[in-house]
Amino acid sequence: MSNIMVKDKEISVPGETLAVGMDVLPGIGAYREGEKIIAKRLGLASIEGRTIKLIPLSGRYTPKTYDTIICKVIDVGFNGWRLDTNSAYSAMMSMKDATSEFIARGANLTQYYDLGDHIVCKIVNVTSQKLIDVTMKGPGLRKLKGGRIIEVDPNKVPRIIGKQGSMVTMIKDAAKCNIVVGQNGLIWIEGEPLNELLAIQSIRKIEKESHLSGLTEKIKEYLEKNGKAKE
Amino acid sequence: MTYKQRIDGRGFDETRPIEAKVGVIQRADGSAMFKIGNTWAYAAVYGPRNLHPKFLQDPQKGILRCNYNMMPFSSSGERVRPGGSRRSKEISFVTEKALLPVLNLDEYPNSVVDVFIELPQTEAGSRCAGICAASMALADAGLEMKDLVCAVSVGKVADKLLVDLDYSEESYPDGHVADIPIAVMPNSEKITLLQMDGEVKKEELMKLLEMGKKACMDIYEIQKKALKEKYHEVDV
Numbered sequence: 001m002s003n004i005m006v007k008d009k010e011i012s013v014p015g016e017t018l019a020v021g022m023d024v025l026p027g028i029g030a031y032r033e034g035e036k037i038i039a040k041r042l043g044l045a046s047i048e049g050r051t052i053k054l055i056p057l058s059g060r061y062t063p064k065t066y067d068t069i070i071c072k073v074i075d076v077g078f079n080g081w082r083l084d085t086n087s088a089y090s091a092m093m094s095m096k097d098a099t100s101e102f103i104a105r106g107a108n109l110t111q112y113y114d115l116g117d118h119i120v121c122k123i124v125n126v127t128s129q130k131l132i133d134v135t136m137k138g139p140g141l142r143k144l145k146g147g148r149i150i151e152v153d154p155n156k157v158p159r160i161i162g163k164q165g166s167m168v169t170m171i172k173d174a175a176k177c178n179i180v181v182g183q184n185g186l187i188w189i190e191g192e193p194l195n196e197l198l199a200i201q202s203i204r205k206i207e208k209e210s211h212l213s214g215l216t217e218k219i220k221e222y223l224e225k226n227g228k229a230k231e
Numbered sequence: 232m233t234y235k236q237r238i239d240g241r242g243f244d245e246t247r248p249i250e251a252k253v254g255v256i257q258r259a260d261g262s263a264m265f266k267i268g269n270t271w272a273y274a275a276v277y278g279p280r281n282l283h284p285k286f287l288q289d290p291q292k293g294i295l296r297c298n299y300n301m302m303p304f305s306s307s308g309e310r311v312r313p314g315g316s317r318r319s320k321e322i323s324f325v326t327e328k329a330l331l332p333v334l335n336l337d338e339y340p341n342s343v344v345d346v347f348i349e350l351p352q353t354e355a356g357s358r359c360a361g362i363c364a365a366s367m368a369l370a371d372a373g374l375e376m377k378d379l380v381c382a383v384s385v386g387k388v389a390d391k392l393l394v395d396l397d398y399s400e401e402s403y404p405d406g407h408v409a410d411i412p413i414a415v416m417p418n419s420e421k422i423t424l425l426q427m428d429g430e431v432k433k434e435e436l437m438k439l440l441e442m443g444k445k446a447c448m449d450i451y452e453i454q455k456k457a458l459k460e461k462y463h464e465v466d467v
Binding site: 211 | 260261278279280281290293333335338339340341342370371372373374375376377378379416417418454455458459462
């Protein structure tokens with residue numbers, strides 16, 4: 001009979017025994033050694049049926065296929081662009097994936113995306129050597145003009161977006177800003193300066209209090225209180 | 232000559248008071264502080280990040296780079312000359328080797344994890360404090376690890392076997408002194424660092440290792456507590 005030694009949503013440190021017994025399975029962030037299930041990173045233990053997995057609390061962004069991310073152009077080559085993904089690896093975007101426009105042979109690619117431009121793109125492939133291919137073909141994928149970029153903890157992005165985007169939509173409406181949230185922890189905000197500030201402050205608040213329940217209500221209250229003061 | 236009592240009055244198998252905290256450096260990806268008596272270590276972890284120069288890159292797995300640095304006025308004696316020295320280079324090297332067995336960097340080919348260990352104040356046992364801080368900081372950085380690493384120094388002063396030697400004991404004038412820093416993976420009880428300065432008998436070494444492992448278990452509890460405390464409120 002198996003014995004689960006942690007509570008659901010309890011913080012576990014690497015090397016900690018989460019459960020003993022063969023009828024429990026290790027999920028992401030855990031491994032088996034003999035009878036034991038052991039944590040292999042710092043995270044929240046989450047028990048789902050027979051599996052125990054760890055939800056990461058910290059760490060850099062690791063690129064994943066189908067993630068929508070915000071990237072910065074760091075190099076322009078003959079047939080594509082190299083992008084900084086806010087992770088340990090840079091991404092490559094080929095000419096073919098960049099635009100549906102016709103690009104003449106030998107054209108100067110900087111007229112499409114120049115060095116230092118920020119773009120929203122989607123990861124199409126990540127190899128074992130962490131070579132990343134991105135595309136800009138898809139809804140909402142574009143070059144970002146104006147506005148400002150802030151950096152947040154990539155592990156808190158799901159909280160900032162909320163269920164079906166509820167949280168970010170709320171901020172967009174209250175602060176009258178355009179907001180794009182990248183899975184890699186970069187967020188683009190565009191609006192009136194004071195509104196931008198309000199959006200940034202509320203995002204920082206979410207980041208700080210991401211572990212508390214009833215966060216949506218709190219942010220709603222915060223936006224109402226501070227939004228009025230600025231008008 | 233016998234060594235009857237320790238100068239600060241603690242037991243022979245007792246460590247100095249320990250304090251640990253995680254998340255002390257905001258800009259780092261992971262950070263930790265570890266104080267044992269008057270030895271203070273701060274560790275900051277950056278990465279996995281892009282590695283340059285390119286010839287250092289390993290396409291099989293990420294690499295770990297450790298940097299141990301004693302601050303100029305950290306020790307009680309002379310001012311330490313700032314920058315690297317033969318000693319700091321050696322300690323950086325053994326720290327790296329002590330931490331690598333628990334780390335899994337297979338997921339990060341061609342990249343590097345940098346660990347910077349700074350010691351604003353030291354009074355013996357600095358490499359052990361550095362390893363303790365670094366292992367907490369690595370866990371805080373969200374890296375994949377088999378276990379934490381706990382380190383402590385053990386040794387022999389005159390005829391007594393001790394845990395966690397302080398400076399007065401390390402430099403005990405009238406008698407034989409051996410100083411043995413060890414690092415242990417607490418769950419498997421495997422040793423990842425074992426150095427020795429001085430001489431002890433084989434049986435004594437075995438006894439010392441047992442004492443060291445026991446002290447490491449106490450340190451492990453402190454490290455675990457510090458790591459959990461950072462995310463304390465998550466536990467709702």
